[in-house]
Amino acid sequence: MCNYNNQEQSNCPLLVKPNERKSTLVVVHDLKIYPIYFKEVVTGNKKFEIRDNKDRNFNVGDTIILREWEPSIKKYTGLAFDVKITYISRGSMGLPDHISILSIEPTNLKRIYQT
Secondary structure, three states, rough: OOOOOOOOOOOOOEEHHHHOOOOOOOOEEEEEEOOOHHHHOOOOOOOEEEEOOOOOOOOOOEEEEEEEOOOOOOOOEEEEEEEEEEEEOOOOOOOOOOOOEEEEEEEEOOOOOOO
């Protein structure tokens, strides 16, 4: 069992809370997403992303532009949807520290758009 008052324990996942953000700078990440997952995010059924955090510094409050990517033709479909990161868990559920589980919700725009 984790004691979240002492996250130094190796068996506790790193939790990132909104008030722990070091900067007010809003970062926008541009990411590919397969059509099956794109549809689920847009309809509100999928409210998370599991992403590698090695080359990105995901933080609560960041915006992600999810661009639909068709792997069979290796091209973007032209559709995109913006989401905001509301919560991050790193190194949890036995995942390596560089893998982040991002809770997401649509931005205020709540629209699919052509890119």
